[in-house]
């Protein structure tokens with residue numbers, strides 16, 4: 052028997068309290084797929100991915116995670132999550148390795164100390180994100196882009212079946228975007244399934260196998276990158292020098308805002 056899709060939704064809606072933000076989404080993600088979730092600011096991308104993690108409300112329709120209805124899904128470590136605009140505060144005194152090790156905590160009882168397996172999984176995750184040589188450094192001393200890589204490694208050590216990332220490259224300079232894209236490419240080559248909310252499609256074009264666009268809470272495109280490129284939106288896969296799209300505009304505002312603690316308040320990005 053073939054395994055069920057990782058994520059499967061039928062007419063699903065998500066929102067907050069009495070407000071529906073995402074409505075009528077039907078899609079499923081199979082193993083090995085790397086989906087880029089695109090859409091203008093405020094279209095509901097974060098609300099959607101948070102919905103899969105139980106962090107926004109599931110208001111209707113069907114949501115199955117690995118074949119299990121969301122309400123009955125209790126294997127949280129199977130979904131790795133790198134949240135949006137998240138960084139490690141300068142006030143946290145911890146090494147890169149210590150932060151990554153915390154990603155193993157959900158997998159073991161609190162009373163069992165880390166063992167050799169935990170340690171080797173942490174080594175592998177640090178290698179995957181290219182930070183093994185920085186493992187003893189204080190995270191506060193790392194750049195915003197490097198901190199994102201720490202957070203990706205922290206998600207990886209739980210050995211998730213799918214990695215959900217909300218704008219992993221936002222606010223990161225072009226050079227670091229390339230490094231992050233290489234990290235994601237390495238993960239994709241190993242068969243890691245990913246759902247990546249992004250405004251920087253150009254830097255991820257070699258990684259993504261499918262594109263889903265959200266507009267005003269609805270999915271208005273779902274197809275492979277060539278179908279996407281064949282439509283009117285293809286320039287977003289190019290070199291990023293076109294300035295007529297809201298996606299590019301947003302990237303500029305993202306770059307203007309220096310990462311981590313200095314990210315702009317949400318309101319500034321939702322006009």
Ligand SMILES: Nc1ncnc2c1ncn2[C@@H]1O[C@H](COP(=O)(O)OP(=O)(O)OP(=O)(O)O)[C@@H](O)[C@H]1O
Pocket residue numbers: 067070072090091092093094095096097098099320321
């Ligand atoms: N915690 C919340 N409570 C109520 N409304 C919220 C909350 N978070 C987001 N919203 C609203 O939901 C709508 C969609 O926001 P969301 O963050 O999902 O969009 P997005 O597509 O991820 O945008 P961006 O590209 O700017 O990150 C917005 O109108 C936003 O104000």
